[in-house]
Amino acid sequence: MAAILQRPAPLPDRAATPPPQLSINTSQRGTPAPIPNKHLPFCSPGPRPASRQLDTPPASPPSPTHLIETTSLTYPPNGFERVFNDPPVYSINADKLAQSLDFLASQPLPSPKQVFPWLHGLHAENQLQLAFFIARKKSLCRTPKCIRGITVVKAGSDLSHSRIKGAIAHEEILRPLQQARNKQVEEPEFLDSDPRDGFSVRNFQIQACKMATVSDIVVYGDHQTPREEVVKLAKRISRAQAAWQKNTESLTTPGRLFNTFVLSDDYTVVECDHPDLIQLDSEGCMTGKVMDFFHWERLEMCSMSAPSEIAPNIWLGPTPDPNLQLGPNGGLCCNDNQPEFDLLIECNDIAQIPDSKAFKFLEEQLERRDVDENVVHQLEFPGSGAIMPPTWSQAEVDGLLATCEWMYKQANSASAELNKRRDSKLSLTPPLDADGDSFMHSSSGTDSGRKILIHCTDGYTESSLLALAYYMYANCVPVHDAWLQLHREKGRNFFAYGSDVHLLRAIQPRLLQASPNHSGDIRQLCPTPPDWLDKMDGSLPSRILPYMYLGNLGHANNPSLLEELGIGQILSVGEPVTWPTETMERWPKENLLFVDKVQDNGVDPLTEEFGKCLEFIENGRRKGTATLVHCRVGVSRSATICIAEVMNELGLSFPRAYCFVRARRLNVIIQPHLRFSYELLKWEEFQCQKRGKPLRRELEWATIAREVAAMNKPYSRQG
Structure with missing residues (x-):
């Protein structure tokens, strides 16, 4: 069996161009397929620039005066x-x-x-x-x-x-x-x-x-x-x-x-x-x-949302691509080394909630797969945002709960034929314990159930409703704990709509009462929700690097959420936070940095702030805390700072760093304007000088701009 090719640790020479056989968009794009669920938010240019700003344009590294x-x-x-x-x-x-x-x-x-x-x-x-x-x-x-x-x-x-x-x-x-x-x-x-x-x-x-x-x-x-x-x-x-x-x-x-x-x-x-x-x-x-x-954005997207196990035998990830196989840690691997899923559950907007007949039919098919393992069966479920409050029906709630119960049953138990097949794969002579007896397989172990992949195209949007609901049900945890645990402990980046938050909060008592891990304590069903939950619109700030998040002003003004995510520093670019006095006093002043007089107007420079901002982010990293970088919308000024840090930390060229951050910004499209983008291309020159490497741009300005325009065009057509 071929070995998994683990994705290398981030190094300055990290990125090699993806192999040509991957079935991802090529350069000829009459109507390129956009990554779903992304949108282009509006970025205000702010007030008309002052004459002082017009007269003093930014310096350009590495030679500010030349x-x-x-x-x-x-x-x-x-x-x-x-x-x-x-x-x-x-x-x-x-x-x-x-x-x-x-x-x-x-x-x-x-x-x-x-x-x-x-x-x-x-x-x-x-x-x-x-x-x-x-x-x-x-x-x-x-x-x-x-x-x-x-x-x-x-x-x-x-x-x-x-x-x-x-x-x-x-x-x-x-x-x-x-x-x-x-x-x-x-x-x-x-x-x-x-x-x-x-x-x-x-x-x-x-x-x-x-x-x-x-x-x-x-x-x-x-x-x-x-x-x-x-x-x-x-x-x-x-x-x-x-x-x-x-x-x-x-x-x-x-x-x-x-x-x-x-x-x-x-x-x-x-x-x-x-x-x-x-x-x-x-x-x-x-x-x-x-x-x-x-091509590179798709590869980064698949790497970021690569399949991972969120509960015993329940995996979450992107829709499998036969030409692009990514292992649980984001490494490219051969088909034989992929988790051997018994069932794929695709979440999409047009799917209907499955009923008992569908479950019974699937169970019969899964029993047959215990003999014929070459067939992987599929089930569909409505995507995130498809069950809308306050008009959802009781049948929809019943169907969501029934799906969670059926998935748990399949993931935590299996037929004798399945256990026999898996035992035979392990060894012709089963290993013995210290007493000379065969090892016993626990009925709750991951080897005793069927492996199920919850998936959608991008691996993090349409599947979030079902993933959150199942995690709540299987672990008997309220929605706010499910949210945090999936992100922090399971390492998942995901986006859910505000309607999903409302739905899951409304049906939380029923999900938890039906949970196999419910202890009977009534307090489990209606825990006091944290104050940050009321400010949630469904999105968490985007984790770009383990120690750096990218978000908007709404995220920055939710300090309780930031503390739960392990974010102890706030870098505000052009937009200050508005916290109550008592909250401001709890945060050390050295953990807050405000970059003033930078509007998204194509005139105000940002290069001059790179050094100060990146040093602030690094100081937080040394202290073991993450930094939230934000502006108003989280797509231009703050995204520029994040791209600069990715270039500085991973040694990526500007085009690759752009796609790296763009993929991880989840449901919104980053939009550094022309001048910020040009400054980042100049920042690439500085990075080469700092590393003692000869300058050799991977792509020229006109090509970069043309590619960005082509990538954004499908979204602008959507409205």
């Missing part, structure tokens, strides 16, 4: 063959492309003050955006001269295969062709990506196009794209570059600032000689050489 200008091997294009003169197009081979991309990844980015607010998108007709960012400094509207990149464009626009790292389609940067008198008329212009109306500091979707205007552009095609089409596209892009330079303040600059290149080698040469540049091979398979945000 103004950085990005250099590139492709500019000036000396040494590259000029294959066309009008418009100018140069040739670049696979080796030079690889060298140029690698060189660019090793160059420090300009500081945020040099590229913002330009990256936010400042359209000449968008008075709201302009008034907010450049009320007195019209020069901020100009294109920065310090930044340049390399944009790779695939001709043919099919990104589902043969995709080079960071490659985009030409439709993402060029205006579409126009039809005039049945003839196509070339319009050699870049898209006007800046939004014409509205205010946003999260315009991730425009970054690829904005960066293309300040980039040398390399065009390539695959074996299905005629060479003529590649060349035609390159010429069109070259004309667009000339038109852009003419229409900007670069008009007075002699010569071309940016140029277009055509890849002279076939795509297969890049695939063979430079596999690290290939995101999707010619067959459309992920190579595992280039990080994919969707």
Whole structure:
């Protein structure tokens, strides 16, 4: 039997790109499937920034005073063959492309003050955006001269295969062709990506196009794209570059600032000689050489919610994926080493509560499985939030209790055939005790019952109602103890709706009275609820690391809950806690840190606070207590601090740390705005310097922003 591959302890070199065979979203995503139950909360930008803040933008580590200008091997294009003169197009081979991309990844980015607010998108007709960012400094509207990149464009626009790292389609940067008198008329212009109306500091979707205007552009095609089409596209892009330079303040600059290149080698040469540049091979398979945000978030999600035993023979985890097997400690393992579940209970929104006929049928099927163990039977149960107060019916409550009772019976007893089969698996000659007798199998031991997995897609939302109810029933504990014990003692991260809290509190006496562990003491049925329970909306703060939680202002203003979770420090970013005086006096002042004058407005810097915040978190860790990091909503300012700590502690790149925190924020989507995200990419440079490692960004800014926009798009469509 193959051995379990345990997930390694977090180390600076922890993360390797997931293997390509896992059945998780790839980079080609027309309509990517969002992780269920997540939503994008609204983040207020706060008041209009003061003039002082506009005049003193943030410093950028690791060189706070040095103004950085990005250099590139492709500019000036000396040494590259000029294959066309009008418009100018140069040739670049696979080796030079690889060298140029690698060189660019090793160059420090300009500081945020040099590229913002330009990256936010400042359209000449968008008075709201302009008034907010450049009320007195019209020069901020100009294109920065310090930044340049390399944009790779695939001709043919099919990104589902043969995709080079960071490659985009030409439709993402060029205006579409126009039809005039049945003839196509070339319009050699870049898209006007800046939004014409509205205010946003999260315009991730425009970054690829904005960066293309300040980039040398390399065009390539695959074996299905005629060479003529590649060349035609390159010429069109070259004309667009000339038109852009003419229409900007670069008009007075002699010569071309940016140029277009055509890849002279076939795509297969890049695939063979430079596999690290290939995101999707010619067959459309992920190579595992280039990080994919969707893929990595799914992997982190499955790792975080990997199956674990919450009661004898009752497990909780994500829906099993035959291609992605995770062990109880989050390690990748082979199918043979997965817990051998006898029954899967899937929780989802459309399921009905099972009745006695369903239980009887399943029992018959499970008895047959004792002989044919290759069949795993399934049961469905309504997901969290499906049984709504105050309209729930008595039949629904009866069904919930009956399900818990039936599960307990199956998990804690078994047929003679099942025991016989398991005994035969242990050894042909059963082991003997000190007296020479065979060991006796306890009827309450985990080997004597059937293993049941309660699961849902994400492993922590839809299954929470049934998991909490069963834990209350099996252990005869009230809902507030079940909540805490599942999180602290069983290590489960989960989210339940406020309606689940209300339901379980209402039916608590009945669940506990029916519990096999009920002692008959009436006080067990109606314990005095703690004061923090009334403030619960169903969500706990999100455990990002064992010593660091991420939450919102509501979590911060529930100090009794925080104490129960072992959280002894509060880091408030821009939003102070409002506690009663007596509560404030109970907390030592050194365990509270307030970072003032930081709004979610795309202007206020946060980099300057990283050192102080991370030192505060580390001090709590040394004292053996966890820290809650919060702002108002818990998705932008506080999430930025948490990402910075994950990068600092685990040595992850910004893209991987982003997905790490995003997966663990449970039901909400983290949303560090553009400037915070850029500052975190600069923080990655500082991390390399601190560790004495050469800088080599895993992904460039335009690619990161494009991936974030693609990940968030399904949720924004949901409303």
